[in-house]
Amino acid sequence: DGGITQSPKYLFRKEGQNVTLSCEQNLNHDAMYWYRQDPGQGLRLIYYSQIVNDFQKGDIAEGYSVSREKKESFPLTVTSAQKNPTAFYLCASSIGGDLSSPLHFGNGTRLTVT
Amino acid sequence: GQQVMQIPQYQHVQEGEDFTTYCNSSTTLSNIQWYKQRPGGHPVFLIQLVKSGEVKKQKRLTFQFGEAKKNSSLHITATQTTDVGTYFCAANAGNMLTFGGGTRLMVKP
Numbered sequence: 149d150g151g152i153t154q155s156p157k158y159l160f161r162k163e164g165q166n167v168t169l170s171c172e173q174n175l176n177h178d179a180m181y182w183y184r185q186d187p188g189q190g191l192r193l194i195y196y197s198q199i200v201n202d203f204q205k206g207d208i209a210e211g212y213s214v215s216r217e218k219k220e221s222f223p224l225t226v227t228s229a230q231k232n233p234t235a236f237y238l239c240a241s242s243i244g245g246d247l248s249s250p251l252h253f254g255n256g257t258r259l260t261v262t
Numbered sequence: 263g264q265q266v267m268q269i270p271q272y273q274h275v276q277e278g279e280d281f282t283t284y285c286n287s288s289t290t291l292s293n294i295q296w297y298k299q300r301p302g303g304h305p306v307f308l309i310q311l312v313k314s315g316e317v318k319k320q321k322r323l324t325f326q327f328g329e330a331k332k333n334s335s336l337h338i339t340a341t342q343t344t345d346v347g348t349y350f351c352a353a354n355a356g357n358m359l360t361f362g363g364g365t366r367l368m369v370k371p
Contacts, residue, residue, distance in 0.1 A: 183361075190268070190350060190363040191305070206358070238304060247354040248293055250307035 150175045152254035154239050159259045161233075169224045169257045171239035177252070179245035180222035184208060185236040185256075194237075197222055198245030226259065233261045266353045268362030276370050281338040283365035285351035294334045295352040296325060299364070305350060308336075341369050 152173045161167045173180065179198045183191040193206030197216040211230025216222050222241075226233045238256045242249035265288045275281050285294065293312045297305035309318055311327035311334060318325045324337045334353075338345055348364040 188271075188366070191352075191361040193358065193360075247356075247359050248310070248312075250295060250310060251297075251305070251352075251359075252307070253304040256304050 152239055152241055152252055154237075154254035154257050156257060157255065159257055161259070161261050163261055164228045165261075166228055167226050167233075167259065167261075169226065169237055169239075169259070171222045171224065171254060172220055173222075173239075173241045173252075173254075174220060175241055175243075175252060176219070177241035177243050178219070179242045179249070180216065181240040181242075181251065182206075182212070182214065182222070182224045183238045183240065185238060191238065194224065196245070226261075233259060235259060266351065266360045266362040268351055268365055270365055271363065272366045272368070274368045274370065275341050277343060278340050281341050281345070281367055283336050283349050283351075283367075285334045285336075285353065285362050287332050287353045287355065289332070289355045291331045292354045292356050294327060294354065295359070296334075296336055297350045297352060298347050299350065300347040303347075338367075341367070343369050343371055345369055 155170045181196040182194040185191050192208050194212050195214040197203035213225045236258050239254045240251040267286045295310045296308040299305045309325050314331050315329045316327040322339045326335045346369050348366045350364045351362040352359050
């Protein structure tokens with residue numbers, strides 16, 4: 149079955165450490181996205197990529213970095229510069245990056261930084 | 263940036279009662295999407311509205327896009343316990359998809 153795989157489901161880190169969240173899709177989608185969700189809140193866009201080797205900042209990119217070396221993969225690094233990294237991180241993909249294609253989400257990674 | 267307000271934030275209903283969530287934008291939208299997120303789960307796409315005044319139905323769910331394309335609503339008739347979750351609108355004003363804060367629906371059996 150096609151889908152988006154995020155790993156791990158739960159991640160614990162000490163403050164000051166960088167951490168990389170994995171996102172892989174086998175839907176052959178061009179566009180991929182990273183969202184952050186805080187308890188009781190909506191989704192806020194961190195980064196998105198419409199094509200391999202290209203990505204754009206979203207609303208809350210500070211303290212995060214991404215790469216898109218392969219169509220299937222869009223890893224997110226939460227750096228030590230991110231002030232409040234504890235959150236639920238959702239990766240998504242869509243057929244096109246034209247904002248009219250539905251988003252398909254992975255199951256998410258819950259990151260806790262202490 | 264684009265603002266998308268969604269109300270109410272929470273709604274408790276008795277099973278069988280109706281439920282409505284509203285999404286309002288400060289700008290005219292190209293389209294609007296609706297998603298449902300079950301507790302502990304991830305958002306799942308429900309529907310997209312594109313045309314002014316458009317109304318779409320999915321069983322007990324009715325989705326509406328305002329005439330001015332600045333607001334939208336999702337109405338659930340005769341809620342069931344399976345409707346529990348958070349409903350999000352996602353508004354496209356041409357340059358970015360912006361999610362509303364969501365409405366969390368709780369259904370009492």
